[in-house]
Amino acid sequence: MWKNEKGFTLIEMLIVLLVISVLLIITIPNLSQNTENIRNKGCDALKVTVExxxxxxxxxxxxxxxxxxxxxxxxxxxxECPDGTSLTIVDGKVVEAAGE
Known part of the structure; x- marks a missing residue:
């Protein structure tokens, strides 16, 4: 009577889409927060290189x-640091430019 048809049902597809959506909702805000940290650390690394x-x-x-x-x-x-801050040299030391 019933043929053994292989494939996903609509419910299974909806569950997979729900799981993917939840994962995206969790990871995207974390990426935004980490971008700021990376920019700050990039400026610190540039200071060391310039020194x-x-x-x-x-x-x-x-x-x-x-x-x-x-x-x-x-x-x-x-x-210029990744966050847009400029560096300068004051009294032989590398510092962030004033007013940045």
């Missing part, structure tokens, strides 16, 4: 450079 290149410039040139001299001399590629 290392600052020391390399000082060893090679016996002078304290500006952030623009480091960038134009190919010591660093950018002076």
């Amino acid at each position: 290392a290149q600052l020391e390399a410039y000082q060893v090679e040139n016996n002078a304290v450079p500006t952030i623009d001299e480091l960038e134009s001399g190919d010591y660093i590629k950018t002076k």
Whole structure:
């Protein structure tokens, strides 16, 4: 009488879609929160890199450079953090630019 038809029923498909929707609802807000943390850590990592290149410039040139001299001399590629904050050099130390 009944043929053995293989496949998913409508109820099974709806349950699968419900499970996928719940997983997406849970993960998307977590990704947004982690993006902010990654940007902040990216700025910290850039500061460490710029400090290392600052020391390399000082060893090679016996002078304290500006952030623009480091960038134009190919010591660093950018002076801007992933979150948009600019870095500068004050008294031989790398700091976030004022007013950012």
